[in-house]
Amino acid sequence: MKHERRFLTAQTVFPVLRAATVVSGLLGTALALFLAAIGIDVLRAGLEENIPCWTAASIVGLAAVAAVSVCAYAALTIFLRLCGRLARGSAFTAQNVAAMRRIARCFLGAGAALTITVAGLTVIMGGMLLPMIYLLLLVLICLGAALLCEALGVLTERAAALQQESELTI
Numbered sequence: 001m002k003h004e005r006r007f008l009t010a011q012t013v014f015p016v017l018r019a020a021t022v023v024s025g026l027l028g029t030a031l032a033l034f035l036a037a038i039g040i041d042v043l044r045a046g047l048e049e050n051i052p053c054w055t056a057a058s059i060v061g062l063a064a065v066a067a068v069s070v071c072a073y074a075a076l077t078i079f080l081r082l083c084g085r086l087a088r089g090s091a092f093t094a095q096n097v098a099a100m101r102r103i104a105r106c107f108l109g110a111g112a113a114l115t116i117t118v119a120g121l122t123v124i125m126g127g128m129l130l131p132m133i134y135l136l137l138l139v140l141i142c143l144g145a146a147l148l149c150e151a152l153g154v155l156t157e158r159a160a161a162l163q164q165e166s167e168l169t170i
Helices: 010-048 052-087 094-125 129-169
Strands: none
Touching: 010 052, 052 094, 094 129
C-alpha cells in the first residue's frame, strides 16, 4: 500500500497550532487597539460636538471590544495550554474535556457581549442596519464555535471513558 504524504506530521502539527494561536492573539490585539482608537475618536467627537448618540454608541462599542477581547484571550490561553498537553501525548483526559468546555464558554461569553451590544446600539442608533447585520453574523459565528467546542468536549469525554475502560480490561 502506498503511503500518503501529509502536510503536517504528528511532530509538527502542535508547534504550528501553538504558533498560529500566538499570531491570532497578536492580530486580535492589533484589531482591538484599532477598534478602540476608532471608538475613542468617536467618543471625543461626540463629546466635543455634543452628540449624545455618538457618545453613547462609542461607550457601548468600547465595552464590547473590551468584553470580546477578554473572552478571546481566555480562549486562546486555554487553547495554547491544550496544545501543550496534546503535544505531550495526553489527548483523552478530563483536563482536556474541561478545557474544551471552558473554550465553549468563552465563545458564549463573546456572543453574549455582542448580543448585548446589538441591543444597545439598536436602541441608541435606531435604524443603522448594516453594522447590526455584521454584529449578528459575529454572534452566530461565536455560537457555532461554542457548539463545536462543546461537541469536541463530549467526544473527548467519551474517548477518555473508552480509554480508561480499555486500560482496566487489560
